[in-house]
Amino acid sequence: MGVKLINCGAFDCAEDGFRFTGNVDVEAEGCVAARNGGQGFNVLPKAPLMEELGLPADTDPAKLAEVLRALQGIPKEQQVAEAEKRGFKQTLFGVLKEGPAYLNNVLQLANSPQVQQYIQTLLS
Numbered sequence: 001m002g003v004k005l006i007n008c009g010a011f012d013c014a015e016d017g018f019r020f021t022g023n024v025d026v027e028a029e030g031c032v033a034a035r036n037g038g039q040g041f042n043v044l045p046k047a048p049l050m051e052e053l054g055l056p057a058d059t060d061p062a063k064l065a066e067v068l069r070a071l072q073g074i075p076k077e078q079q080v081a082e083a084e085k086r087g088f089k090q091t092l093f094g095v096l097k098e099g100p101a102y103l104n105n106v107l108q109l110a111n112s113p114q115v116q117q118y119i120q121t122l123l124s
Contacts, residue, residue, distance in 0.1 A: 005031050016042040049121065054105040056093065063091055064106070065122040071110035079107050 003020065007030040010017030017033030017040045020026055024043060033040030050059045067088045074082050083089065083103060092106065093099040109118055 002027070005029070007031065009033070010040070011035055013037060016040070018042070019044065021045075053109060053118070055102055056098075059092055061122040065119045067092060067106060068110050068115055068119050068122075071107065072115065076111055079110065083107065 002025045005018070005026070005028045008028075009031065010033045013033075013036040015036070016038035017036040018026075018028075018031070019038075019042045021044045026041065026043060028041065048057060049061070050057050055064070067083075070086065070088075071079050071083065080103075083106070088106070089099045089103045093102050109115060112118070
């Protein structure tokens with residue numbers, strides 16, 4: 001991905017002035033970054049997939065893909081009850097106290113327009 005910045009500024013930011021994540025080419029012309037808490041310009045490596053999805057790093061990708069597929073055919077208002085009935089929280093997260101929050105993230109993924117892309121990425 002390419003990003004071109006022309007005549008821009010980032011001043012007094014709490015962290016980096018300009019931050020990009022992943023494999024990105026940045027071209028900056030006439031840009032100024034000053035008095036920021038972090039770097040003026042910072043390109044970070046792409047976050048691991050599970051972290052990017054808001055889930056524990058040790059989440060099994062194949063199990064998550066299976067859960068996302070199963071939730072697709074269920075009306076949104078019934079998904080929480082169905083997920084609990086099928087034990088998806090325990091399947092994915094064991095007994096983590098954050099399980100309910102993580103399950104909410106999974107439900108958001110299941111209802112995302114990109115759900116098929118997530119499933120393909122998880123299975124690759």
